[in-house]
Amino acid sequence: MGTVAGAFSGLFGVGGGTVIVPMLIAFYAYGDRLATGTSLAAIIVIALLATAMQGGFYGNVDVDIGLTLAVPAILGVVAGTAIQQRIPEKAVSFLFALILIGVAIQMVVG
């Protein structure tokens, strides 16, 4: 599944999580929260490899801006994971279904 998720990233530039979460839920019977948590953990590996490539080889990473903006983003992810524990679990599936329909429309008419 990692290969499939990566292939979609290479093909269409969609982020890993957009493919990983719905695939884990739809095809591997993951619960919504377990799927999102596992997706975040998988993204660590993907993002670190990509950052090393872009920063190490091409010098395209603005470390100062990245670290500055990462502070509120980290506060946000702490809040987001906490909120997720308090909403109905299937809300994530519903949200992703809407996102996927939007992506499908964009793919055909875009």
Add this chain to the structure above:
Amino acid sequence: MDIALACLVCFVGGIVAGLIGVGGGVVFVPAMTIILSKGQVEAESTSLLMIALVSVIGTWRQIGYGNVNLKDAALIGLLSPVGVLIGVVVANAVPERALRIGFAALALYMAWRLLKRVFKKEDPPPTEAEAAVPAER
């Protein structure tokens, strides 16, 4: 002022990342290109650094909530780069229109599976009498 606005937008991006398990790049990149006037490549590259940090903290929180399968995550993460290479090769070999329609069909199929799951009726809770009888082995 611009940096304050970008921070606010990235905070929202972090919430989205934690809520639905994505990296948040879809929010971080426009925060840098539109608000901070960064170039697209630099913004995308810098967002990767942010995604790495956000996903580390997000994973740490989700481990605390018992929501991470580390073995599967490692497998997915390590196999993804192989997929990216395959995706790039396929993208250069197959007509773009066919790829787009194929991906749209897969996205709609996944959406249908998710919606079916969302609206599936739950089994009713056992009655007191049923709950009192131990299940047969």
